[in-house]
Amino acid sequence: MTINAHTFISLLNLNNRVYFSSYAALFIFSSLIFFPVLLHLIIILYHSSYLKDYGLENLTTATQVQFQIKQSLTIQADDENTLCSKEDFKRLREFIDKYHYIGDVGRIQDGKMLCSVKQGILERPLELPSPDIISKEGTLFWNNQNKKDINDNTSPFFGRGNTVAFISSLYMKDFELYSHTSTSHFGGILYSSNENFVYKVFGDISLNTINHAKDLPDSILNYLPIPNRFIKRTFCDGITDTCILVINRKLGLYRLGYPALISLAILNLLIGALIVVLYGHYRSGPKLFIRQLKQAIKKDKITPEYQPKLQLFDKKIIGVEALARWHDPRLGQVPPDLFITSAEELGLINELSRKFILKVLGELHDQLENDSSFSVSINLSSEILTEPNFHLFLRDALEPYNINVNQIILEITERTSSNNKSMSESSKHLSEEGYLISLDDFGTGFSNLEWLSTLEPYELKVDKMFTQSIEANTIQNYSLLGILKMIEYLDVVVVFEGIETEEQYQLFREKAPTAIGQGWYFYRSMPIEKLLAILEKSHSEKMKAA
Structure with missing residues (x-):
């Protein structure tokens, strides 16, 4: 399994997040x-x-x-x-x-030495000192330290x-x-x-x-x-x-002298530097990223955050988009484009997508069950959409809950060059079962109108590069005007992504009042707890107004 050059460069940039302190x-x-x-x-x-x-x-x-x-x-x-x-x-x-x-x-x-082989017969018997030890067997022991006059040496002797x-x-x-x-x-x-x-x-x-x-x-x-x-x-x-x-x-x-200690200190510093270099090589680059990504998918560490989708004419939250987020203890906050692209290139995207869908449904099922008009959009790769048994997986995933299939919006991104025929057949099959198909990032990728006619989506999401072009006299701005004119004749729900300013909001509200907006102007992505608190507050305010 390999990753392309663009992903590799992104990984090198990501490695800068590894703290120097480690x-x-x-x-x-x-x-x-x-x-x-x-x-x-x-x-x-x-x-x-x-x-x-x-x-x-x-x-x-x-x-x-x-x-x-x-x-x-x-x-x-x-x-x-x-x-x-x-x-x-x-x-x-x-x-x-x-x-x-x-x-x-x-x-x-009688306690006196009379003779010895080395000294011969002594002229006067030598008085021996009291023995230092007398054993149980009667053996006498003299330590003879500093007593050279006994035998002209300090060796111990016995008697x-x-x-x-x-x-x-x-x-x-x-x-x-x-x-x-x-x-x-x-x-x-x-x-x-x-x-x-x-x-x-x-x-x-x-x-x-x-x-x-x-x-x-x-x-x-x-x-x-x-x-x-x-x-x-x-x-x-x-x-x-x-x-x-x-x-x-x-x-x-402690046995070594100063020269040896200094040499060993220098050697230890060099070994320490080498260990750091090897460790840095081990914990950085694509190999580390692939290991961490596999572990994150296996241990279900990639979690959803939710960005609300609102009706432009009254700012009512009518659904959310589930966005995959990954915070790794070693790599930090990993950009979604990086780990999702890598998962696709490494053949891990299907496992990631399945676990992500199950986690989204587990967190959001109460809201979906209590409000049948509320929907959740989930980005999916063409690889899992064209998987023969994907519709069976969705059916099993929804079985524990009382959720309508038309509350599930499956977003297809145009960045893929997947076979149009297989994508068309898969999306048609899912549509027939009641799921809603959304064409994400419209205006980018390998095709535009061709995909629009091939997939026949329920929803069309205009990429933020066009949304944010209204403040500049650019090609994208002219393209946006063309998109706005075109959608007047299309029977699709239109979502404008990346709305960040009041000016952008007012323009799209005027040009497409029935459209849906999404972006930082309204809300950033958030964990489930914060989303439910916002929805509860909105519901309470609505009840008071009634």
């Missing part, structure tokens, strides 16, 4: 809200996966360390006499060679019975290096789930933040671009009862 709002939303938040969430998603890998990798290493520590503490001396003996040293050294996460192993007695084991300082250095450099703004805590004590706080994060995060429930708000938000992950090993809580304390866009 485009501005879309630009602001896409550039400053949607895409920044989307990018923020994408970065979080990426780092969430990285945070998981980071946590699991450290937990795997920690559980291996935990296993090796437990294994080392099982190497108990047979008795006190063998502590730090040559055979004892050999046994401990073999263990260090086997487990690379163990940095040193020694012997303790049980007469054995003490130190975690390798190389592992601890690698652990800290990985936590601070490879995962900036990442950090966490390594702890025992069943004993509830902390082995190590690591990474680019404070203990206060970790303690705050431990009991903080997950929330969708944590993923939004709000300052000071963080995400966390907890992983536990069920065998060793070791857990690790890892935290990313700078999320999404």
Whole structure:
């Protein structure tokens, strides 16, 4: 389905009615809200996966360390006499060679370290501080922060019975290096789930933040671009009862430096502009209009307004013309010529006409039933008039009401070039059933007198271009004089459209007193509620005068 060039140009003009504010709002939303938040969430998603890998990798290493520590503490001396003996040293050294996460192993007695593989036999037994934690199994744990005098490093160490084991300082250095450099703004805590004590706080994060995060429930708000938000992950090993809580304390866009943020801001503005252009293309032009027109017809959004028709000699309202009106939320008030012409070109006019007729009868039936001299004129295209079953549709439409068929005036517009023979046959058939045929816009279109003789209409409507020509010395003015002279000899009801001034009214009242007038001089088109109020007022005034 296509539309012609004239209609296309009209649609382009119609697009100017689309408010700039909608485009501005879309630009602001896409550039400053949607895409920044989307990018923020994408970065979080990426780092969430990285945070998981980071946590699991450290937990795997920690559980291996935990296993090796437990294994080392099982190497108990047979008795006190063998502590730090040559055979004892050999046994401990073999263990260090086997487990690379163990940095040193020694012997303790009465709270003092006697010897270790790395330091040998101490000249004076080293007094150990009170352990930070004593597990239910009797394992002693020293955090060993800032206590280099114990084993010349700050690695945690463990003790049980007469054995003490130190975690390798190389592992601890690698652990800290990985936590601070490879995962900036990442950090966490390594702890025992069943004993509830902390082995190590690591990474680019404070203990206060970790303690705050431990009991903080997950929330969708944590993923939004709000300052000071963080995400966390907890992983536990069920065998060793070791857990690790890892935290990313700078999320999404907050991780980026100013150069990256400026570049992304520019990119977002460009994307926003592109979205506006694409959206403008989508919501404008013929494609949008066709979509909206189809929806308007389908959902019965094209509504009637009514312009009264009056007897010129006394200004009495004797009927109305039903005019189709369409106000679209996006396109605004669409000109009737545009959407009716488009409906004809797109093959939608029959559906539109049927729904329009049903709506007119539904709104106007009380007035038509109460006043048998009152009529309604409805503009119809030649396409629906020549439809074989149109007369059956009209019969079904009128069946619920007590309306005479001669109160229905079917207006045929001359702008069509429909086959004269089929139009003649259709109008004759409808006339025989009692409907009144009106030749609309007389004087324009493809023919004049030819249509007048072919259709034999009940009513002749003189186009407003002739009505309004009386104030100028134009061809139309001379044509109007000819029309006025001609209708003196025609047995038709004549309606002058487009009467807008007192001068026009007085001229037609003088030249054709039995004619009917229609135009802004009397009334503009109006919704049914206003029409009924005017008719009620006119009826009341008539009753008072009587």
